Amino acid sequence: MNKQQLAARIWESANKMRSKIEANEYKDYILGFIFYKFLSEKEVKYLKENDWTDEYLSELTEEDTETVESIQKNLGYFISYENLFSTWLEKNRDFSVQNVRDALSAFSRLINPAHKKVFEGVFDTLQTGLSKLGDSAASQSKSISDLIQLIRDIPMDGKQGYDVLGFIYEYLIEKFAANAGKKAGEFYTPHEVSLLMSEIVANHLKDRDKIEIYDPTSGSGSLLINIGKSASKYISGENKVKYYAQELKQNTYNLTRMNLVMRGIEADNIVTRNGDTLEDDWPYFDENDPIGSYNPLYVDAVVSNPPYSQAWNPVDKETDPRYAGYGIAPKGKADYAFLLHDLYHIKPDGIMTIVLPHGVLFRGGEEGEIRKNLIEKNKIDTIIGLPANIFYGTGIPTIIMVLKQKRINNDILIIDASKGFMKDGKNNKLRVSDIKRIVDVVTARESVYKFSRVVSRDEIRKNDYNLNIPRYVDSSEEAESWDIYASMFGGLPISEIDKLDKYWKAFPLLREELFENSSKGYCQLARNDIKKSIKEHSDVKNFEKKFQKAFQSFDKYLYDKLIVNINESSVLKSEEMLSEEMFKRLEDIPLIDKYEAYQLLDDDWTEIAVDLEIIQTEGTEAIKKVDPLMVTKKKAGKEQEVQDGWKGHIIPFELVQNTILSEEKERIKAQENRLSEIASEYEEIFDSLTEEEKGFDFVSEDGWVISEVKRALKSDSIELETKEKLETIAKINDEEKSLKAEIKTKSASLETKTKDIIENLSDEQASELLKAKWIIPLIQNIMQLPDRIIKELVANIELLEKKYETTFEEIENEITETEKVISGMIDELEGSESDMLGLKELKKLLGGVQNDERKW
Template sequence: MNKQQLAAKIWESANQMRSKIEANEYKDYILGFIFYKYLSDKEEQDLYNRGYDADNIKEYVNEEADDSYSSMSSLKQDLGYFIAYKDLFSTWINMGSDFSVDNVRTGLSSFSRNISPSHKKLFEGVFTTLETGLSKLGADTKSQTKAVSDLIQLINEIPMNGKQDYDVLGFIYEYLISNFAANAGKKAGEFYTPHEVSLLMSEIIAEHLKGRDTIKIYDPTSGSGSLLINIGKTAAKYMDDANRIQYYAQELKSNTYNLTRMNLVMRGILPANILTRNGDTLEEDWPYFDESDPHSTYEPLYVDAVVSNPPYSQRWDSTGKDSDPRYVRYGIAPKSKADYAFLLHDLYHLKPDGIMTIVLPHGVLFRGGEEGNIRKNLIEQNNIDAIIGLPANIFFGTGIPTIVMVLRQKRENTDVLIIDASKGFIKEGKNNKLRACDIRKIVDTIKSRKDIEKYSKVVSLEDIRANDYNLNIPRYVDSSEAAESYDIYASMFGGIPETELGKFDKYWEVFPSLKGELFAGEEYLSLKSENIRETIKNNKDVLQFKKNHMLRFGDLGAYLDSILIANATTINIPKTQEIIANNIFMRFVDITLIDPYGAYEIFEDKFTEISGDLELIQTEGIKAVTQVDPNMVIKKKNGKDVEVQEGWKGHILPFDLVQEICLSERKRDLKEKQEKLAEIPSSYEEILESLSEDDKEIITEALNDTNDAFVFKNIKAVIKSLKADGESKELIESLEKAEKLNNEEKKLKTEIKQGEDELHLETKAKIESLSEEEVNNLLHEKWSSPIYNGILDLSDDMLKVFTKDVEALSTKYAVTMDDLEKEIKETEKSLASMLSELTGSERDMEGINELIKLLGGIDE
């Protein structure tokens, strides 16, 4: 299984296990056990590296062992903690039915005692939430033991002991947190920033930090730590040594603070590079010092980047903050809304050449009072670099629209880039989600710092002053859709206004001969062709455009193969991803009408799967491509869910793909039989519909109670009886036809089942015996072809939209007001004529005659 599949499996199982426990609470238990397994596996690996074997570990890895052979002190020195053999995660797993929840309680208590003094800040209290929550997993020891046992068996599937496994572990951890957040309602905001928003902020910061040898990054409201980790991971792409990044994290809630520490440690970050603090960011600024000697060890914290997603518009105690160095230059945020208090805290901790990104509610852009004064000071002191308006309903637990604000201590330019990215998203469940192309477009716009119609504007300081320091996005960027307007003359007399054809100017520029082929006239034009679709499709400039598009991307498949397949075992996956993305954008340099970000989305969407495959290949070797795995499914057995094998599946290559490419003839034969089988039910219906009610009365034993289906076990006897009674030849033939179809249906089902089983085993054998050339061809079909074909299809997609818009405009004025008036008069006359034919009482006829008059009377 790749990491996506494993994460999905663990989430599904964990979600079923949690039963009635709230998602926000249950996450602390499962993530706590994952962290314990990580530390336990790490210690075991360290022991094996020292030459210990399983017997040595069992005998000597305990708190009572003779110091001369004890590993306790050296492990505490190297790892910062010690776990005795009896408390190792693997020991719990191997205990089987002897395992009890009390083993966990003992292990967690022992861990707390055996933390090295040098690692107290990192590990102390990290399992408190898990320890206190064990009792909630069941009503008694037996039920708690069952719940914990199921959970640790599930977690045991996660690999945790190598560089590659850190990525898998990190992915699964993030995946679980994301899914718990989606189920945690309003509490989700306490611990999670959606991954896509996190990536957006990461890319903005990493671009600014390019070229630095060492980096310090800080999140003062760290939550689960995922936002901070994504910043580091993205920045590391541009560094030679990722161990030269220091992570500073502060979090108020202790259980969420534990998530931060776990997350950072499990990513393989050196303990010396993790500096965390459980405290109130606004009340307790980061006075980094050694408690034993606070005066001489005090070190103010200044970092290269600050990133935060603080709680929105929460109350805070601003008493006595007038002299706080974080706020003296700008002002004090109102007690009812701490948004600017968090922002100024972040800004204060930036180095002069640093950068920060912060998520805030829209209100900070235009609210007055103390906030208006702070905003004015930030603008005048030239700290605000960019403002990005995000889509509404993008954060779990709140639907309010938010922004990302980018600030710096020192800038050369004095303008502010304002981006309205509120329209770029995809709907996913109840929430909106930024796509890869939306993130890329925002980051590219910040890099290029350019005006884009209905999307972005570089706003001068003078304009902001003229607007009284109001930064509300719609004041500067109008992203609203243009309202539909109607030309009065065209509405009355027909014709297509030349002014409205102007909205297609970018198309006429690329297809210069097309407008003349479609329309005739000057100010108000008429259609030359009834078939707009065919005219556009066959236009010489359109055909040339499609040809140019094909030529530009014709070698994309081969290019992807040369990078991805030829070097699958060695390539740097993130860097390769960026190289290919840049290549795709480069191919669009002088191509208009097609959005390059659409092509980028096709690539990114597919690359998620490709990267998972590459990780497997780089971990297991190219042999992973020719491997098949048991296909395990959950089935009910004696009222319990049991995992059983149901055939096989490709480790990397899907069976369907291999059948399509390598076993196409067998696949086609099977498909033909399946199609024949699918047609038989409709043939039964045709026979039944041909029977009269009298016929159905005669053959009641051959039909079900509702007379809408045959009872085939009785048909033969009914036919025999009909023949003996000399009944209708047509009726007998109908039943014989149904019987024949039923025999064919049985035969087809048998052949299909046998064929599917044989094809399944042939596919397994084929995958396991693939040649190098076949492997390359199949990887091409799985990886490269979807990207290549998807990007080639973009020209057709664009032309479909263009054609639809032209057709809509052509019909807009097809019916004039004069036409409508004539149609109304004809309808009135027709109605009056019908009314005149009615009869009724004297009063009825008086009323009808009056209505006829109102309709204009009847022509003589």
């Protein structure tokens, strides 16, 4: 299964196991065991790379001091054979909670002193929480055994293994945060926000050989990791990023360290602190060597998502160099304290991004003074307004602020990105196209209608340093307006036709063919079939041809980059390279939103990237592999995983059947269609039964009783018409049985043939199937973009036509006519004296009085 499926399966199982434990606590346990598994298997891998074999692993003990020191020096820790995760699994029923206690105690004792900051106390939360996994040693052992069985399938070996592990780790953190509300959401920055910040930072740092990055409120460490990942697209070589992190909460601090280590980052490149960022700032020094290790921390980038509007202690902070020249944040809101802390720690050519509540843009008092000083000192580079409900546990509007120590510009780019998102349950989520759009605008520093604007410092001064986004960027949709003349007399207002100007620029001759002027400022449609008129117009056909020409060789380009050079394609860099090629082809094409096209690319890229990871890790033979298809079934009241056929490791069975085995697939499909027809025939004959026939035993509430049908056919007392119906039922029942047996046999045969074909694919066939899986669907989706534009234009014109198709005069006439009809019907009614008086009054209201007496 791919990493998404594996992660979902682990989450589903974890959900079942945490009924008695708080989600946030259970997260610490499951992630702690995942980390221990990672360290165990990393050590085994290291040993095997140094000539150890499985048969000698049992000799891995503390007594072998030479081996212990070698492992400690290279990995930073040591785990003996008896404490390895794999040894726990081998124990089966002999496994107990004491094995875990002993292992974690030994781990703490055997950390390399040079790597204590990375590993010391990292399992404290897990160790103290073991007692919560059951009320006795036996129940604790059972819970832990279930848990380690749950995570045993996470691969830890090779490049793809680390990617899978990191993905599952972040997936679980996100799921726990989403389900535990604010408590867990405090330390988790949604992946999409993290990615947006990372891309902005990475773009600024792209010309550097190595970088240092720092997160003073690191939480789970996802922000740091994503920035390192984004920056790696531009930096050649490995281990060129150094990570600094500080986190106040011990449990969350442990998550930071685990996450960084599990991403394959060298221990020497991880510098972490467990402390209060605002009270206990860097410079960092090691207590064992305060002078020699003194490091006044200045880094290339600082990123943070601090707790919003948190109380803090501003007493005696006037002399703190972080705040000098800017001001002190109020004690009830530490937002600007965190911002100034971040700003202080970036190098002169560095960058920082911080997530803050929207209020920091306009609140007065001490915050207003700090904001003024930041603007006058030219530190604020960009402000990005995010959609509401984008963070777990809070619906408050948030922003990303980008600041730099030294800037060429003296203006501020303000972006309102609050309208670009997709719904994801209760939360809103940035799409990759939204992220790309924002990053491109930040990079180009451009003003885009209804989206962004470069604002001068003078304008901000005139607004008393208020940076509230709506003051500068109006992203609201235009309110619906109605033309009074057109509403009264009909016709289409030319002013509203003008609003479709982008289409008329692209199709310059189309407008005059669709509309004809009826009076000054008004027109009407000159064609009855709008859709046909637009589709067949030469401007539109030329537009479609131009698009097709631009993309006619895109499939060949994709084939060459992704399949011919499959082992050279960087999973990290390929999507950006493909998007650049796509944007280049769209340069001269009007109307097409390049970000919509990019979203189509990314929708397919997610699956392509997973496949590429596997192929590049396992080799091209992975394309020709099949895996057991495991399903959960109930046996003896218990859910068990059993094999139910096969599935392709890379190539889906359905794809092979739809291409290479299409004739066999169609024959089975035809028989399945016939089965559906038989079901309808059963129902049709059942509906034709008389009430007397429905009383016989061959009919039940659920339909036909076939055994009774056959018995009735042997009876001489049955009427001829009834007998004919039963004969038809018996006949189609025999056909149904035969069809089901044939379909079962043919389906099994088809699956066997599919498995055989995949396992014996030629290299050429494998390439063609990858093309069918990766490239053809993407090309088909892209080629539909012009049609979407045409449908939008048709919909806009039809909506405008419908808006004014009925005039007020016509409505008035309809009302008058209806009143006459109802009035006439009242005349035919009879009733008591009081009823008739009431009806007479109703008739007056409906038109029984003169028009000049009616009130409108």
